[in-house]
Amino acid sequence: MERTNSITKKIGSIYFSLLSPKEIRKVSGTKVITADTYDDDGFPITMGLMDPRMGVVEPGLRCKTCGQRVGKDKCPGHFGHIDLAMPVIHVGHIRTIRDCLRSTCRECGHLLLSSKQKDEYFQELKKYEQEGKNKAPLFKQIITEARKADKCISCGREVGKIELDKPTSLRENGKKLTPSEVREWLEKIRDEDLPLLDINIKSARPEWLILTVLPVPPVTVRPSVTLQSGERSEDDLTHKLVDVIRINQRLQENRDAGAPQLIVEDLWELLQYHITTYLDNQTSGIPPARHRSGRPLKTLAQRLKGKEGRFRSNLSGKRVNFSARTVISPDPNLSINEIGVPIRIAKELTVPVRVTVHNIDWCKKIIIQKFSVNGDSNEYIPGVNYVVKDTEGMKRRIKVTEKNAENIAENLEIGSIIERQLMEGDITLFNRQPSLHRMSMMAHRVKVVPHKTFRFNLCVCPPYNADFDGDEMNLHLIQGEEAKAEAEILMKVQENILSPRFGGAIIGGIHDIISGGFLLTNKDRKIPIEDASHILAATGFEGKLPKVFTENGKRYVTGKDIFSTLLPDDLYLEFKAKTCLNCEKCTAPDCPYNAYVIIKKGILMQGTIDENSIGAFNGRILDRIIRDHGMGAGREFIDKVTRLAIAAITLFGFTTSIEDEDIPDEAKRQIEERLNKAMKKIDSLVKAYENDELESLPGRSIEETLEMEIMRETGKARDSAGEIAGKHLGLENSAVIMAKSGARGSMLNLSQMSGCVGQQAVRGERIHRGYQYRTLPHFKKNDLGASAKGFVASCYKKGLTPTEYFFHSMGGREGLVDTAVRTSRSGYMQRRLINALEDVKVESDGTVRHAGGQIIQFEYGEDGVDPSRSIAGKSVDVDRIIADIREGV
Amino acid sequence: MVKEKIRIQFNIMSHDLVPLHEIISEKEKTELLKKYNIEPNRLPKILSTDPVSISIGAKPGQIVKIIRNSHTAKEAIAYRFVVESSI
Numbered sequence: 014m015e016r017t018n019s020i021t022k023k024i025g026s027i028y029f030s031l032l033s034p035k036e037i038r039k040v041s042g043t044k045v046i047t048a049d050t051y052d053d054d055g056f057p058i059t060m061g062l063m064d065p066r067m068g069v070v071e072p073g074l075r076c077k078t079c080g081q082r083v084g085k086d087k088c089p090g091h092f093g094h095i096d097l098a099m100p101v102i103h104v105g106h107i108r109t110i111r112d113c114l115r116s117t118c119r120e121c122g123h124l125l126l127s128s129k130q131k132d133e134y135f136q137e138l139k140k141y142e143q144e145g146k147n148k149a150p151l152f153k154q155i156i157t158e159a160r161k162a163d164k165c166i167s168c169g170r171e172v173g174k175i176e177l178d179k180p181t182s183l184r185e186n187g188k189k190l191t192p193s194e195v196r197e198w199l200e201k202i203r204d205e206d207l208p209l210l211d212i213n214i215k216s217a218r219p220e221w222l223i224l225t226v227l228p229v230p231p232v233t234v235r236p237s238v239t240l241q242s243g244e245r246s247e248d249d250l251t252h253k254l255v256d257v258i259r260i261n262q263r264l265q266e267n268r269d270a271g272a273p274q275l276i277v278e279d280l281w282e283l284l285q286y287h288i289t290t291y292l293d294n295q296t297s298g299i300p301p302a303r304h305r306s307g308r309p310l311k312t313l314a315q316r317l318k319g320k321e322g323r324f325r326s327n328l329s330g331k332r333v334n335f336s337a338r339t340v341i342s343p344d345p346n347l348s349i350n351e352i353g354v355p356i357r358i359a360k361e362l363t364v365p366v367r368v369t370v371h372n373i374d375w376c377k378k379i380i381i382q383k384f385s386v387n388g389d390s391n392e393y394i395p396g397v398n399y400v401v402k403d404t405e406g407m408k409r410r411i412k413v414t415e416k417n418a419e420n421i422a423e424n425l426e427i428g429s430i431i432e433r434q435l436m437e438g439d440i441t442l443f444n445r446q447p448s449l450h451r452m453s454m455m456a457h458r459v460k461v462v463p464h465k466t467f468r469f470n471l472c473v474c475p476p477y478n479a480d481f482d483g484d485e486m487n488l489h490l491i492q493g494e495e496a497k498a499e500a501e502i503l504m505k506v507q508e509n510i511l512s513p514r515f516g517g518a519i520i521g522g523i524h525d526i527i528s529g530g531f532l533l534t535n536k537d538r539k540i541p542i543e544d545a546s547h548i549l550a551a552t553g554f555e556g557k558l559p560k561v562f563t564e565n566g567k568r569y570v571t572g573k574d575i576f577s578t579l580l581p582d583d584l585y586l587e588f589k590a591k592t593c594l595n596c597e598k599c600t601a602p603d604c605p606y607n608a609y610v611i612i613k614k615g616i617l618m619q620g621t622i623d624e625n626s627i628g629a630f631n632g633r634i635l636d637r638i639i640r641d642h643g644m645g646a647g648r649e650f651i652d653k654v655t656r657l658a659i660a661a662i663t664l665f666g667f668t669t670s671i672e673d674e675d676i677p678d679e680a681k682r683q684i685e686e687r688l689n690k691a692m693k694k695i696d697s698l699v700k701a702y703e704n705d706e707l708e709s710l711p712g713r714s715i716e717e718t719l720e721m722e723i724m725r726e727t728g729k730a731r732d733s734a735g736e737i738a739g740k741h742l743g744l745e746n747s748a749v750i751m752a753k754s755g756a757r758g759s760m761l762n763l764s765q766m767s768g769c770v771g772q773q774a775v776r777g778e779r780i781h782r783g784y785q786y787r788t789l790p791h792f793k794k795n796d797l798g799a800s801a802k803g804f805v806a807s808c809y810k811k812g813l814t815p816t817e818y819f820f821h822s823m824g825g826r827e828g829l830v831d832t833a834v835r836t837s838r839s840g841y842m843q844r845r846l847i848n849a850l851e852d853v854k855v856e857s858d859g860t861v862r863h864a865g866g867q868i869i870q871f872e873y874g875e876d877g878v879d880p881s882r883s884i885a886g887k888s889v890d891v892d893r894i895i896a897d898i899r900e901g902v
Numbered sequence: 903m904v905k906e907k908i909r910i911q912f913n914i915m916s917h918d919l920v921p922l923h924e925i926i927s928e929k930e931k932t933e934l935l936k937k938y939n940i941e942p943n944r945l946p947k948i949l950s951t952d953p954v955s956i957s958i959g960a961k962p963g964q965i966v967k968i969i970r971n972s973h974t975a976k977e978a979i980a981y982r983f984v985v986e987s988s989i
């Protein structure tokens with residue numbers, strides 16, 4: 014709010030440069046010489062690491078440099094400095110240092126190029142500058158060119174070979190260069206050569222790459238925390254600075270006392286180590302500095318780098334207020350647009366409401382109503398947590414309690430802001446990580462519910478990719494009217510039913526909803542009138558009861574008619590159901606399997622409702638309703654289908670158990686026979702191979718041919734085992750209903766459970782690794798047979814033999830590794846893609862432009878069509894038009 | 903008399919995968935820039951040394967119109983601003 018009045022300024026340019034030792038000393042609030050922080054009385058030591066001249070952390074204390082306090086007056090903290098006894102190399106600049114040494118003369122500092130070459134490069138540089146081209150390759154070329162010289166042109170000194178031992182040690186012709194020597198050398202480099210070394214004279218001198226004075230960051234950057242025990246705990250940076258000062262002191266003492274060269278060098282080396290780790294504690298080649306507990310210290314580079322670093326975790330993304338997170342659970346009675354928010358959360362989250370002449374009465378009422386209700390009724394009554402009064406620019410936040418509620422309400426002024434608790438109907442954003450597409454964050458209307466979990470309609474699981482095995486999700490409460498409107502129009506669940514990925518519904522029936530639809534509409538199911546009214550009541554049906562017919566004195570309604578009550582009257586549709594067997598000769602529209610759906614005038618004439626009708630990814634009815642009647646109707650349809658199908662399936666009862674995988678002994682025998690046949694076939698293939706009788710396939714070696722033939726045979730064996738088992742698994746079987754209707758599982762799953770698991774593969778080949786010439790010691794060497802190479806003849810129900818189990822684990826492991834690798838890799842790809850595309854948008858003229866105004870596409874997608882408004886990617890649905898004309902609509 | 907050297911090279915413009923490129927006239931250029939309300943350097947670019955530029959003789963400062971086959975729109979039109987190459 015305060016910010017709106019201040020002038021926003023645009024950053025013209027930023028440029029980075031090195032701090033010179035002089036500048037470091039100039040900005041320094043104090044020189045730091047003591048490695049200690051606080052004295053015994055708990056006061057910061059002067060010229061210690063917590064010297065108040067570097068700023069203060071405790072509120073109330075005044076900074077000794079600027080005299081201001083930390084919070085209110087905003088003392089930003091001030092740098093200090095440590096004078097290093099001996100120079101030290103800065104790890105971050107080691108490559109630049111190396112390149113400077115390689116391309117200059119140690120004696121006179123001249124760049125090792127002829128003046129003609131220099132002139133040429135200066136010209137080139139100027140040209141690059143004008144064209145705005147990347148100069149990096151040119152600088153690289155200059156260095157390679159300079160390294161070719163073996164003698165200095167101006168003084169004739171022989172050029173030594175400079176080598177870099179990671180991380181910070183340099184050698185000339187094998188002899189170690191001390192940082193002092195390096196610094197002396199860099200000092201000699203002439204200003205006029207610097208542009209060719211990619212150094213701007215205005216911003217840096219090469220010798221500044223060697224540290225002689227170390228800036229100490231302000232105390233505010235590395236605050237110490239007081240633990241409950243009263244013990245002080247210092248920041249990692251402070252710890253590291255303590256080390257630096259200690260060694261620096263010892264180095265100075267030893268050097269001044271004229272200690273042996275060896276000792277001085279060791280200490281110097283140690284100082285280098287400490288400063289290197291202070292800058293970056295993950296420098297390769299040296300062990301990371303550790304805390305007493307053994308945890309590696311988080312030093313400067315670690316604060317910025319990576320996912321947990323300042324950029325990715327504090328600047329690109331932040332923790333927010335007005336949000337909540339808890340476990341999710343399903344509730345089919347909620348609309349897809351709704352979300353059930355627990356009372357506990359509802360009481361915590363607030364929305365600011367400004368008090369005006371129009372709403373002051375309402376505001377007063379809401380402040381007191383919570384306390385005026387007698388007893389603890391289970392009903393949720395929203396209250397007000399805070400009232401913010403704005404008197405003469407001073408903001409006062411008053412907490413509303415039972416005691417002062419009456420008083421606050423009475424004295425409520427226009428212009429104050431009340432922080433009202435969550436109310437039913439508020440718009441919130443609901444999100445589940447990983448947020449891979451825009452449907453990962455959608456707007457829901459609040460419904461306050463008891464208990465502790467967020468609840469939502471099951472149909473919204475696919476876009477969030479959520480299940481209820483402990484998943485947690487986040488909720489964000491929208492604070493402003495503008496944001497509310499935007500979320501309502503763009504982000505509400507019903508606006509996102511159609512996916513921009515393929516132009517079809519991504520929200521729709523899943524699992525039991527599909528099973529329920531199937532049970533209700535399969536064959537000519539008759540439902541007693543009592544049950545029918547029960548199901549219809551679940552959808553809130555208010556129209557005329559569907560056609561009732563009498564049979565044996567009992568009154569019935571057909572399941573199809575019940576389902577038809579949800580369909581709009583103008584719906585004409587024909588399509589193949591999921592249950593369609595794809596018969597060789599399709600007999601549609603007279604499908605004997607009830608797998609051809611025909612809807613006329615909004616009445617389901619024939620066919621079974623399953624995944625292809627109401628499912629999340631290819632529900633045809635759903636798709637059609639949305640296209641013809643809009644998102645609102647689509648939402649209503651989904652809501653009602655959920656309730657109808659759940660009511661139906663609850664009424665009929667639906668369960669699956671291990672018995673569903675039972676097959677008669679006769680079938681088991683047949684499967685065994687079939688598998689034996691396959692084994693024999695494989696054995697004969699192997700024999701043929703061993704006798705060199707096998708004919709190789711075109712472009713394959715004999716071995717490859719054998720493998721392919723065997724793989725084909727094992728595949729066929731598994732399929733026919735599944736077929737045999739499938740013959741005995743009919744539609745009276747719940748598992749089969751789920752597989753056939755598309756609710757869950759597949760026939761392959763079932764055939765693996767009751768038929769045969771089949772060939773296990775690693776990297777698409779039969780399993781061949783393990784022992785010498787064999788997979789396991791249970792087999793003969795060079796055995797090429799089926800069971801020795803990972804064929805699992807048993808089914809899951811019967812159980813696997815030990816060797817089969819082992820092979821199965823090998824195959825399973827590959828699957829796990831694959832998913833693990835895939836998710837991390839695709840995550841990184843996604844990140845790069847998003848970063849590249851984040852500020853590309855479609856302008857009002859249809860062009861796609863970058864933030865800089867550059868045109869990326871002249872027409873969005875070349876055709877200007879929004880894929881979520883397209884018909885499976887096409888802008889016109891020709892088939893639909895023809896069908897409609899035929900139908901005479 | 904020295905015989906003129908004839909370069910025998912495949913004409914890339916007749917390749918199936920190279921879409922049609924045309925240099926647009928000054929008039930069309932001003933119209934285009936007005937239509938999109940854009941400075942030429944905000945357009946996608948093509949180097950003057952690009953084989954296509956050489957082949958059609960496009961010079962820096964000109965704009966090339968490209969007519970491509972499109973999966974979505976059957977035919978899509980794009981423009982590129984010819985820029986000098988420093989190579």
Ligand SMILES: [Mg+2]
Pocket residue numbers: 479480481482483484
């Ligand atoms: Mg889960």
Ligand SMILES: [Zn+2]
Pocket residue numbers: 067068076077078079080081088089090091
């Ligand atoms: Zn200060």
Ligand SMILES: [Zn+2]
Pocket residue numbers: 118119120121122123165166167168169170
């Ligand atoms: Zn020299």
Ligand SMILES: [Zn+2]
Pocket residue numbers: 593594595596599600601604608609
């Ligand atoms: Zn069929």
